[in-house]
Amino acid sequence: MKARIVIIVLVLSMTIFTLTCKKRTESDFDKEINNLLLSESPCWLKDGKIAFVGTDKEWNDDIYVMNEDGRKKIKITDDPGTYLYPCWSPDETKIAFARRDTPENFDIYVMNSDGSEIKRLTENKTHDSSPCWSPDGKTIAFESGKYLKSEIYIMNADGSEKKRLTNDSADNLSPCWSPDGKKIAFVSHRDWNYDIFVMNTDGSEMKRLTNNPAYDGYPRWSPDGEKIAFETLREKDYDICVMNSDGSGLRNLTNNPARDRGPCWSPDGKKIAFTSTIAGDYEIYIMNLDDRNK
Secondary structure, three states: OOOEEOOOOOOOOOOOOOOOOOOOOHHHHHHOOOOEEEEEEEEEOOOOEEEEEEEEOOOOEEEEEEEOOOOOOEEOOOOOOEEEEEEEOOOOOEEEEEEEEEOOEEEEEEEEOOOOOOEEOOOOOOEEEEEEEOOOOOEEEEEEEEOOEEEEEEEEOOOOOOEEOOOOOOEEEEEEEOOOOOEEEEEEEEOOEEEEEEEEOOOOOOEEOOOOOOOEEEEEEOOOOOEEEEEEOOOOOOEEEEEEOOOOOOEEOOOOOOOEEEEEEOOOOOEEEEEEOOOOOOEEEEEEOOHHHO
């Protein structure tokens, strides 16, 4: 049975106003946040807040934080560059993210949860992206490489002691730590298609979870570690699927003509936030998972 998608869109072309000395009312707030063109890459916090990337009418990307009902949006970055994949630290005090400051490459950064004290963790001529914190907050996994040839690395949360986990001819992307800290799910282009794999955190014992001619990507563990949600292009458009952590029991949760991408579990595992073109442009939605889809 298909998961039920929440009717209300969390982000319908909205952004936060710039704070001034003038006192604002709730109506002022609503009027001044209608200038986002795109909203994507949601990442859920335990207290219900969601970080995401918003693109304004001048095509500037920034990271925002909002309540899970789509209200009280706060713009927490205001620097030039293209932002991707915000990811909360387990203690909820920091956000790791990828930012492109030059046309050539992305790097990994970290900042406080209010957007202050931005620190660059990688500085390479390659593309560094898709940061994901380990459950203990001490390590960050990420992808690094060039177009169609990336590898999975880990590093300390301060950017030191980088270690390569994959080392093969495949394109390896989108690492995601399991909640128990023992495994990393990732995407790999092998046998001419992108599939979901898991490995130990030292890079050993790789296991393939999906094997389909279509693209499967962006794996995200459920909070209890029993499921993995991911995006797929098995039909004509992207959909969100979920499977057991061993690759069995795959279900399509969206299965609609829109492009549904970038799943993120709620802390209680009962909902999934994702990006969709259901209304035309990329916006953020939430779907409830009924008992038969959990």
